[in-house]
Amino acid sequence: MTARPPIESAAFGACPVPASRYDVVVLGHGSGGRLSRDLFESVFSPLLGADRALALEDQATLPFPAEGRLAVTTDAFVVHPLEFPGGDVGSLAVHGTVNDLAVGGARPLYLTASFILEEGLPLSTLARIVASMKRAADAVPVRVVAGDTKVVDRGKGDGLFVTTTGVGFVPANVALSATLARPGDAVVVSGTLGDHGIAILAARKGIELDTRLESDSQPLFALCQEVLRASRNVRCLRDPTRGGLSSALNEIAAASSVGVRLFEEKLPLRAEVRGACELLGFDPLYVANEGKVVAVVPREDAEAVVLAMRRTPAGTDAAVVGEIVEGHPGVVTLRSVVGGERVVALLAGEQLPRIC
Amino acid sequence: MKYLDEYRNGDAAKRLADAIAREASRHHVVMEICGGQTHSIVRYGLDEMLPETVELVHGPGCPVCVTPLEAIDRAHAIARRDDVVFCSFGDMLRVPGSETDLLRLKSEGADVRIVYSPLDALRVAQENPAREVVFFAIGFETTAPPNAMAVSLAARRGIRNFSVLVSHVLVPPAIDAILSAPDNRVRGFLGPGHVCTVTGLSEYEPLASGHRTPIVVSGFEPVDLLEGVLRVVRQLERGQGTVENQYGRSVRPAGNEAAQALVTDVFEVRDQKWRGIGAIPRSGLGLREKYTAQDAERKFDVGALRTNEPAECISGEILRGVKKPWDCAAFGKRCTPERPLGATMVSSEGACAAYFAYGRTEKRRRLPLAEAPA
Amino acid sequence: MCLAVPGRLVEVSMDGDVRMGKVSFGGVSRGVCLECVPAAVPGDYVLVHVGFALSVIDEAEANRVFAMLAELDPGALEEATS
Numbered sequence: 001m002t003a004r005p006p007i008e009s010a011a012f013g014a015c016p017v018p019a020s021r022y023d024v025v026v027l028g029h030g031s032g033g034r035l036s037r038d039l040f041e042s043v044f045s046p047l048l049g050a051d052r053a054l055a056l057e058d059q060a061t062l063p064f065p066a067e068g069r070l071a072v073t074t075d076a077f078v079v080h081p082l083e084f085p086g087g088d089v090g091s092l093a094v095h096g097t098v099n100d101l102a103v104g105g106a107r108p109l110y111l112t113a114s115f116i117l118e119e120g121l122p123l124s125t126l127a128r129i130v131a132s133m134k135r136a137a138d139a140v141p142v143r144v145v146a147g148d149t150k151v152v153d154r155g156k157g158d159g160l161f162v163t164t165t166g167v168g169f170v171p172a173n174v175a176l177s178a179t180l181a182r183p184g185d186a187v188v189v190s191g192t193l194g195d196h197g198i199a200i201l202a203a204r205k206g207i208e209l210d211t212r213l214e215s216d217s218q219p220l221f222a223l224c225q226e227v228l229r230a231s232r233n234v235r236c237l238r239d240p241t242r243g244g245l246s247s248a249l250n251e252i253a254a255a256s257s258v259g260v261r262l263f264e265e266k267l268p269l270r271a272e273v274r275g276a277c278e279l280l281g282f283d284p285l286y287v288a289n290e291g292k293v294v295a296v297v298p299r300e301d302a303e304a305v306v307l308a309m310r311r312t313p314a315g316t317d318a319a320v321v322g323e324i325v326e327g328h329p330g331v332v333t334l335r336s337v338v339g340g341e342r343v344v345a346l347l348a349g350e351q352l353p354r355i356c
Numbered sequence: 357m358k359y360l361d362e363y364r365n366g367d368a369a370k371r372l373a374d375a376i377a378r379e380a381s382r383h384h385v386v387m388e389i390c391g392g393q394t395h396s397i398v399r400y401g402l403d404e405m406l407p408e409t410v411e412l413v414h415g416p417g418c419p420v421c422v423t424p425l426e427a428i429d430r431a432h433a434i435a436r437r438d439d440v441v442f443c444s445f446g447d448m449l450r451v452p453g454s455e456t457d458l459l460r461l462k463s464e465g466a467d468v469r470i471v472y473s474p475l476d477a478l479r480v481a482q483e484n485p486a487r488e489v490v491f492f493a494i495g496f497e498t499t500a501p502p503n504a505m506a507v508s509l510a511a512r513r514g515i516r517n518f519s520v521l522v523s524h525v526l527v528p529p530a531i532d533a534i535l536s537a538p539d540n541r542v543r544g545f546l547g548p549g550h551v552c553t554v555t556g557l558s559e560y561e562p563l564a565s566g567h568r569t570p571i572v573v574s575g576f577e578p579v580d581l582l583e584g585v586l587r588v589v590r591q592l593e594r595g596q597g598t599v600e601n602q603y604g605r606s607v608r609p610a611g612n613e614a615a616q617a618l619v620t621d622v623f624e625v626r627d628q629k630w631r632g633i634g635a636i637p638r639s640g641l642g643l644r645e646k647y648t649a650q651d652a653e654r655k656f657d658v659g660a661l662r663t664n665e666p667a668e669c670i671s672g673e674i675l676r677g678v679k680k681p682w683d684c685a686a687f688g689k690r691c692t693p694e695r696p697l698g699a700t701m702v703s704s705e706g707a708c709a710a711y712f713a714y715g716r717t718e719k720r721r722r723l724p725l726a727e728a729p730a
Numbered sequence: 731m732c733l734a735v736p737g738r739l740v741e742v743s744m745d746g747d748v749r750m751g752k753v754s755f756g757g758v759s760r761g762v763c764l765e766c767v768p769a770a771v772p773g774d775y776v777l778v779h780v781g782f783a784l785s786v787i788d789e790a791e792a793n794r795v796f797a798m799l800a801e802l803d804p805g806a807l808e809e810a811t812s
Contacts, residue, residue, distance in 0.1 A: 206471045210759040275756030278735045338369045338578045340401020342714040348694045352446030356391045357756045359736035375802050473781025498732035502782040550732035553785045604791035606777050615766040
C-alpha cells in the first residue's frame with residue numbers, strides 16, 4: 001500500500017476532488033458521490049463493455065431462454081496475494097463462478113461482481129485486476145451485467161474482496177447431481193492436482209519456494225461441454241477447489257451413499273507440486289485447485305470422457321483416478337503405491353506445514 | 357523424486373512383508389520411535405501388511421505431542437503480548453494449552469506467524485526492529501542444529517530483538533524410560549533415522565546391550581521401515597540385541613559432527629518433562645548461560661502458569677506403546693483432531709491423530725485390497 | 731518427528747559468513763543453509779530439514795537395500811506370483 005494522500009479539509013462524503021488526484025483508493029471512492037462515479041467510469045466501466053448502459057439502472061433486466069432451467073451460483077474471493085502466478089483475484093472470480101455453473105451442465109450467461117475495496121489499495125492494481133476480469137469474461141464468453149463498490153477503512157479489508165453471482169442456463173436434457181454416483185462408475189479428473197494451492201503457498205512469506213508453477217485458474221465450460229457430449233450418462237461434475245479433490249469426493253460419497261476408491265499411482269501430479277508437498281508435509285489430495293473438473297461417469301464411458309477432456313487445452317492430463325464402490329459408503333479411500341489402503345478423511349481445518 | 361520413489365516400490369515392499377511373515381515364528385512387539393515413521397506406517401498401511409505375529413506400537417517421537425503443557429502455556433502467554441511477533445512451525449498452531457491455542461490467539465489479534473525454518477524467524481526479527489520476535493524452538497535432536505544456528509547467528513549479528521522459547525527433547529533417555537517401565541511390552545525398536553543423522557549411533561549401543569533389545573535405525577519410506585522391521589525380527593528370532601543402521605544413505609555411525617558442534621555450543625542437557633509421560637532426567641536441552649540474551653523464558657515474565665490437563669487422556673500409555681488409540685474411551689468421540697484432549701491427538705504425527713485421520717477406528721479394521729483398474 | 735526430504739544441490743553462495751545453497755525438490759527450489767554439510771557441492775543430493783541440509787545422500791548406501799532385496803528368498807516371489 002502507498003502512503004496516504006494529502007488530507008482534505010472538506011466534510012466527509014462531500015469530497016469535491018477529482019479521482020485523478022489520487023493513485024490509491026480513498027474512503028471517498030465509496031461514498032456514492034463524484035469520486036465513486038469517476039472510479040466507475042475509469043476503472044469499472046470497461047469491465048461491463050457493451051453492457052455499461054445497464055449499470056446506470058439499479059438492476060439489469062435481461063433475456064432468458066424459454067426452455068431449460070435457471071442455474072444460479074454465488075461466491076466470494078479473498079485470495080492473498082491479490083496477484084499471483086497464473087492469475088489474480090479478478091480472473092479467479094470469473095473462472096470460479098463460471099466453473100460452478102459449468103459443472104452443473106449450465107451455459108454461463110451473466111455475472112455480477114461486487115467489490116469491497118480497502119482504503120489505500122493502489123488504483124493501478126485495481127485497474128489491472130479489473131482488466132484481467134474483462135479478459136477472463138470475454139474468453140468464456142460471459143457478460144458482466146451488474147456490480148457494486150464499497151470502500152472500507154484501511155486495515156479492514158486485505159486489499160480487495162470480490163463477490164460474484166453467476167447465472168446460467170441448463171438445457172432440459174441435462175441432469176447432473178452428486179446423488180447419482182453408482183458402484184462401478186469411474187472417477188475421472190481433468191488434469192494435475194494441487195497446482196493452485198501450491199502456486200499460492202509458494203509465494204507466501206515464511207514459505208518462499210522458488211518455482212515456475214502457476215495457478216491452474218481457468219474457465220472449464222468448454223471442457224464440461226465436451227464431457228457431456230462424450231457420455232450421455234455423466235452422473236456428476238465437480239470443480240474441486242478448497243479442500244482439494246478430497247472434499248469434492250467426500251461430498252459425492254456422502255450424497256450418493258457410496259464409497260470412493262482412489263489409486264495413488266494414477267493421480268496426475270506435477271513434479272513441482274510433489275516436491276512442494278514432500279517438503280512441507282502436505283497431501284496433494286487436500287490442496288486447492290482452480291481449473292480442474294472431477295467427473296463421475298459410467299465405467300464404459302470412461303475412456304471416451306478422458307479422450308474428450310484431452311482434446312481441450314484445459315484437459316491435457318486427464319486420467320481415470322478411481323472408482324465408485326459399494327463398500328464403505330460415504331467414505332473415500334486411497335490405495336497407496338505400496339498396496340495398503342487408507343481412508344481419505346475430510347480435512348478438519350487448513351493444512352499447515354509440518355516439521356514432524 | 358530421487359531417493360524417495362524407489363523406497364515406495366510396491367513390489368519391494370511386498371517381498372519384505374512376505375519375508376517378515378516367513379521369518380517371524382512367534383509374537384514380537386516392535387516400536388517405531390519417530391512420529392514421522394508412525395505417519396508413514398499408517399499412511400501406507402504398512403502395519404496391515406505385516407503378519408499377526410508382528411505387532412507395531414507407536415512411540416513418543418513426536419515433539420509436538422510431548423512438548424510439556426507448561427511450555428505451551430508459556431508460549432501462549434508470550435504470543436498474547438502486543439510487543440511480540442510470535443513465530444512457530446506450523447505443527448504447533450493447533451496444539452491446545454490449558455486454555456487456548458496459537459490459532460485462536462491469532463484470530464483474536466495476536467501476531468502469530470508460521471515459518472518453515474528458524475532462519476525465517478530470524479529474518480522477521482531483522483525486518484521488524486521495533487518488535488520483539490520470539491521463535492518457538494521445539495523438536496528432537498534433528499531440529500536442534502537449525503534452532504542452534506538461529507540463536508548463534510542472532511548473537512553474532514547483534515540481532516537483539518530475537519529470542520527463542522526452547523522445548524527440546526532427546527530420544528535415548530525416552531527409550532531408556534520405556535524399556536525400564538515395569539509394564540513395558542516393547543522388545544525391539546525402529547530407531548529414529550533423522551535424529552541419528554545428526555547424533556550418530558553411539559548413544560544407542562548401551563541401550564541395546566543394556567536392555568538386550570535390538571535397535572535398527574531406519575528411514576521413513578515403506579521399504580526402509582519394512583526392512584527395519586525385518587532386521588529387528590531377525591535379531592529377536594536369534595535372541596540378539598544390537599544396533600544396526602538401515603538408513604546408511606543418510607546416517608553415518610558418527611553422525612554429523614558439524615551439526616553436533618553447533619548444538620554443543622548453544623545448548624546443554626537438562627531434565628525435561630514430557631507431556632503424557634512425565635519428567636525424564638537429562639532428556640531435554642536448554643540454552644547455555646552465554647545465550648541468556650536469546651532466552652525468551654528469561655526475557656518475558658509471564659507470571660505463574662497454572663496448567664490443566666484433561667484427566668481422561670491416556671496419551672502417556674499410548675506414547676509408551678502400552679495402549680492403542682482405540683483403547684481410549686474418548687477416542688473419536690470427545691477427543692478428535694479438531695478438539696484434542698491431549699498429546700497424541702494434537703499433531704498429525706501423534707498416534708491418535710494418525711489413526712483418526714486414516715480411519716482406524718477399531719482393531720485391525722481391514723479395507724479389502726483391490727487391483728487398480730486396467 | 732523430523733520431516734526431512736532429499737533434494738539436489740544446485741548452487742552455493744554466501745550470506746555473510748553463512749554458507750547457503752539452492753536446493754531443488756522436483757522443480758521447486760528453496761534456499762537451504764549448508765553449514766552442517768561443508769563438503770557438499772552442486773550436484774550432490776542433500777537431506778533437508780526445516781531449511782537446513784543435515785547430510786549428503788550416500789549413493790552406494792542408497793543402492794544397498796536393493797541388493798539386499800535380491801538376496802531375499804526368490805522362491806517366495808514365485809509362490810506369490812503363481
